[in-house]
Every structure is written in structure tokens, then in C-alpha cells.
Amino acid sequence: MGILNVTPDSFSDGGRFISRDAALVRAEQMIADGADMVDIGGESTRPGAPPVPLEEELARVVPIVEALRNVQVPLSVDTYKPAVMHAVLDAGADMINDIWGFRREGALDAVKDRNCGLCVMHMLGEPRTMQLHEPMYANVVADIRAFFAERVAAVTQAGISAARVSLDPGYGFGKTVEHNYQLLAHLAATQPAGANFPLLAGMSRKSMLGAITGRNAGERLAASVAAAVCAAERGAAILRVHDVAETVDALKVWQATKQADVNRHH
Template sequence: MGILNATPDSFSDGGKHYALHHALEAAKNMERAGVFMLDIGGESTRPGAEPVDASTELDRVRPVIHVLKDAGILLSVDTMKPEVAAEALKAGAHLINDVTGLRNPEMVRVCADAGAAACIMHMQGEPRTMQQNPVYTDVVAEVHSYLRGQAARARADGVPSVLLDPGIGFGKTREHNLALLRAVRALAQGDAPVLIAASRKRLIDYLADVPDAADRDPGSLAIHLHAARQGAALVRAHAAGEHVQALRVQAALMAES
């Protein structure tokens, strides 16, 4: 899953895809590299991010969807707003990536009515405050239980299929994130595919002293290759072409002769 941020304030790419022609050029490059899906975002969810209104978010993502909908690549829209999700699906998106984990029943209804898949992510709190003091008794048990419960409810309410994302960096400390990454195999043994999204996140700085987010692609690759070995179905990445290459090499190395 290649990241396409149609925002002026992305935490790692500085809004370089904010202009439509830049976004489209990046999308074409990722498609040529063999990326399976693009995740288009019109609102930053980095720690401390301020929300934007639905109209602004739609003005950012809808033109990108319109141009890419017939390009032969799956389109995901990263949004917390049901009204944005509904319009994005009408415009041609295939999947809704909801960082609030389908907490809003209206988001469930939008996906169900459109027959669209959803990615359910775990987040403690909300983007502006989620990193202030995240606390868990057992982070793996709590996050996995939440994701599986939300998945069951979404399916019962008509959402045809779901992805599960433990939400690396969303209301978690370094140790919480590491515990969840070590437990990918346990989550992947359920009946829903798992998405891991650690690209360029602060965890890599904590582990390898890389303060500039744009320099964290090697650490992102290390985490995502680990996740794939543990059974993750998708990884969400900024350096999407490099990830495709690395995953293909890993798959060849792991193939049985």
C-alpha cells in the first residue's frame, strides 16, 4: 500500500504531493513499481495534528481519485469522516482506511451501503492528544481484542470485508509498539488480513536515532519485512517502490524449493 498524502502538512514528505500534478506523478511511479494499492489522505493524522473540515479534505482527495480511478490500481482513502468516505467511494475509491477503527456507526453504514471494504485501525485517544500518556494493562491483548471485536461488528452490520491495523504510533509508547510488532503473527492467525503501517514513524528514531522522518526508509523496510514474515498481508509505505523490490526478494528467499 503506497502512501499518497494530498496534504500540505504531512509529517514526513512536507506536503510534496499536495499539488495535483505531483500527486499524480507519484501515483504513476508507484503503479509502475508494482504497488498493489494507493492510500490517499487529505487530512494529517500525525501526533498533534489539527483537524480539517470535510469540504477541505474532499477538495484534496477527490481530484486524485477521479484521475486514478481507471488506472487499474486499487484506491484506499484515509479518512475519519463518514461524509468524506461516502463521497470518496462515489468518486471511485475501493476501500476506506479509518484510523478511528469504525467507532462511528455512520462510517460502518457508509461502507456497508457501498459494499466497500474497510481498514480498522486501533488508536488510543485522538491525533491531537494520543501520544501524551498512552497506558495499557496488556497492549497486545487489548489491541487485538478491540480489532477483532470491531471486525465482527462491522461484518454483522454489512461491511463485506475488513483489514486489521494495530495502529503503530497511534497512542502507543516505544515498548507498546515493539510488543505489537512482535505479535503480528498472532493477529494474522485470525480470519481478517493484517495491515502494518510503520513507515517513517517516530519509533524508528527511538530505535536507531534517525530524527529526520525522511531518512527513516531503511528502518521502515526492516519493520515491514519482519511484518511480512509474520503474516501481514499488506504494509503501508512512503518508499513504496523500494518496498515492492524488497518484498519480492524476501519472498523468493523464503520460497520452498
């Protein structure tokens, strides 16, 4: 999943891909580089980010979805506002990626009767304040597993097929560095008991990588690729990344190694 930020203030590529033409070129490049889907975001959700007014978010994302609706890969839209969900689904989006996990009033209604995927993310608090106070969990992996179980129940009770759902532990969304690495190490254990939902991992360029490497957001390519491979190794089905070509190369090496291992044992 290639990240297409159409925001002036994203932490890692803010402002570079705002215009419709630039966004199209960027999306086409990511697809050429091997992206299987594109995730379009019109509101920065980095820690401390201010909320974006509804009209502004609509003006940013709807034209991009309309312009990209004929590319050959699914389009995901990163939003938690039900009105934006309605508008982008009308415009041709295939998936809604909600940092609030469809907890806001009207969110489940917005997607219920649509043929779209849902990515349910875990977040403690809200973007503006989620990293201000030390986030606390009894057991971060178990707590997120319980959150996912509760959200899956809410989704299915709304009449939405569980087959449409993927889950994202929300790296960096109300978590300490230690919490983030616990969640990476035990990614598969965040699955609700007996379930097998596609797990999404989004760590690209995040501060959890800077904390380990001492590098700023623009210098975290190697760390991002390593994190993506670690997540794939631990069961991630979807990797949300800025650097598509590099991640695809790393995954090809990882997959070839796995295949060689399988071949040897047959």
C-alpha cells in the same frame, strides 16, 4: 500499499504532492515501482495534528480519486469522516482506511451498501492528544486483539461481510515505542481468535524507527524497509509504505529466500 499524502502538513512528505498533477505523477510512479494499491490521505494524522474541516478534506481528496480512478490498482482513502467516505466511494475509491476503526457515528452506514474494502485501525485516544500522555495497556497485544474482535462484531452486525475487512494495529497511534515493537513481534497474535483477516502494517518513517536509529523522518528509509520485512515475516498481508521501489526489492529477496527454503524441503 503506496502512501499518497495530499496534505500540506504530513510529517514526512507534507506539501510535496498537493497539486492534482503532482499527485498523479506520484501515484503513477508508485504503481510503476510495484505498488498494488494507493492510499490517499487528505488529513494528517501524525501525533498533535489538528483536525481538518470537512470541506477542505473533500476538496483535497475527491479530485485525486476522480483523477486516479482509471489506474490499474485499487484506491484506498484514509479518512474517518462519513461524509468523505460517501464522496470518495462515489468518485471511485475501492477501500476506506479508517484510523477510528469505523467507530464514529455514520461510518458503518457510509460503507454498508458499498462494494468497498474496510481497513479497521486501532487507535488509543485521538491524533491531537494520543501521544501526550503515556499510553497504558493491560497487555497491548491482547487488548488490540479484543478491540479487533469487538469491531469485527460491530461490522458484521451492521450487515457487512467479514470478507471485506482488514485490520491494522495502528503503530504509533497511542502507543509507546515498546508497545509498537511488541505489536510488531506478535503481529499475528492480534488476530481475533480463529480469524484470518488480512493484517496491514504501517510503520514507514514513523518515530518508532527514529527512536531506535536516532534518525529523523527523512533518514528512515533503511529502518522502514527493515520494519516492512519484519512485518511480512510475521504475517502482514498489506504493507503501507512511502518508499515503494525499495520495499518491493526487499520483499523480493525475502520471498526468494522463503521459496528456496520450501523447495529444499520438497
